[in-house]
Amino acid sequence: MARNATAHVCSACGHAEGRWHGRCPGCGAWNTLVEERAAAPERHGRSGPSRGPRPVPLRDVRAEALARLSTGLGELDRVLGGGIVPGSLVLLGGSPGIGKSTLTAMALAHLQAAGRRTLYVSGEESPAQIRLRAERLGEGALDIPVLAETDLGAVLATLEAERPDVVVIDSVQTLHASELTGAPGSVGQVREVASAVMRVAKAAGTAVLLVGHVTKEGALAGPRVLEHLVDCVLQFEGERERTYRTVRALKNRFGSTSEAGVFEMRQDGLVEVLDASARFVGEATGKPGSVVLAAMEGTRPLLVEVQALVSPSELVPPRRVCTGIDRGRLALVLAVLGRHVGVGTGTADVFVNVVGGVRVEEPGADLAVALAVASAAKGVALGQSAPDAPTAPVPLACFGELGLTGELRSVAHPERRAEEAAKFGLGRLLAPPEVPTLSGALRRAFADEPLATSDPGRHHPPRDGAITHAPRRPVA
Ligand code: TYD
Ligand code: MG
DSSP states (O other), X not given: OHHHHEEEEETTTOOEESSOOSBOTTTOOBSOEEEEEOOOOOSOOSSSOOOOXXXXXXXXXXXXXXXXXXXXXXXXXXXXXXXXXXXXXXXXXXXXXXXXXXXXXXXXXXHHHTTOOEEEEESSSOHHHHHHHHHHHOGGGGXXXXXXXXXXHHHHHHHHHHXXXXXXXXXXXXXXXXXXXXXXXXXXXXXXXXXXXXXXXXXXXXXXXXXXXXXXTSSOTTGGGGTTXXXXXXXXXXXXXXXXXXXXXXXXXXXXXXXXXXXXXXXXXXXXXXXXXHHHHHHOOOSTTEEXXXXXXXXXXXXXXXXXXXXXXXXXXXXXXXXXXXXXXXXXXXXXXXXXXXXXXXXXXXEEEEGGGOOOXXXXXXXXXXXXXXXXHHTOOOOEEXXXXXXXXXXXXXXXXXXXXSBEEOOSOHHHHHHHHHHTTOOOXXXXXXXXXXXXXXXXXXXXXXXXXXXXXXXXXXXXXXXXXXXXXXXX
């Protein structure tokens, strides 16, 4: 019996084997066999065609407005699309130590206080450890019912008996289905755990928050195989050493995927950062290499500081290090800078950082990266000192996508970005269409200062002669 309870199925070709093979005997691919519960016997064995269910016109389908369960964390609710949908399945991914257990415990504490039935299942920590965390989060968190268990069968039994409104499974990688031989966290186990929890939860109308660990490579490895199964995939990111954390939706059946919520990790849990722009602008240095990007996080404008450092390099090829922006995008910006405005960085290491551990994944960040790099290469600050406060320069704000021919292209919500910059006292804003080219933006940013960079030998003169160059060295 036990022999046939599971099968090892190739994820590439679907070939099934009784036991695990490193190489699929069906298609020859390596490492593709994944343990699964053996398929249930065919049910449609009756002879003759049977009449299937009748399709219904969409007009006749009843769609009730989804009641939402508020987590008490406005930032999380917004990313979820207005709160947790009853009976839904949400996957929350993030690297270890980022605060997933803290976030989910805080949400449950609020729901419990609001009279909902909750359950916190932990396969990672003992009840005593969970209590210690809860003590930091305040009185309410101590009312959460917890179950420290790694056996899937036991968890399912408790779920069926308790029928909570919301359950947190922390984490999906630590639960273990005893029918499968694979280790906890293996693809087969993770898939089985998620689908079994989903079956029981859907029947009981329980909303499930599945916590999943992300590997070093950044993929929701293991949990990634669940993406098609769940209603919503949330990514909790940031750097452990820093205080800011963002939660964003990668997939959401009940809301937008462009929203992001910002939190700060404090001694007593996560605190929503509602005035993120004010913080980032307040912390912006305004020194050479610093510029403020008027970004959009979903429907909300957000001002973040982009910093760059350009330093002579002995390495070939030199270093390109960036956090918070896409590497490919940085390469593009450096190429356009070198090719169209004569800011060469071919013999320099370039570091670009979005301050505060924020990620900006939008083309509107290009101009900020370009201006930060140019400012760093030149060693000239872009901030302007106000006459009354000469020691605290007001940073330059900007946004815009960079085209391959050096033009600046419009991005979404220009008015909202400009309003946000004005709101925080950033009077100087460079953006298309007022500034149509990168060379124009640099000219305005540097107020016609000559542009000399660390890589003078590789300059290509700009076509429109916008930038004055340091004289070329004669070739030896
Ligand atoms: P945790 O939620 O356990 O992270 P995860 O479940 O994602 O692995 O918390 C991560 C870190 O946050 C931990 O190192 C301690 C810190 N922390 C605080 O700074 N303040 C707090 O109130 C809590 C609960 C944790
Ligand atoms: Mg945890």
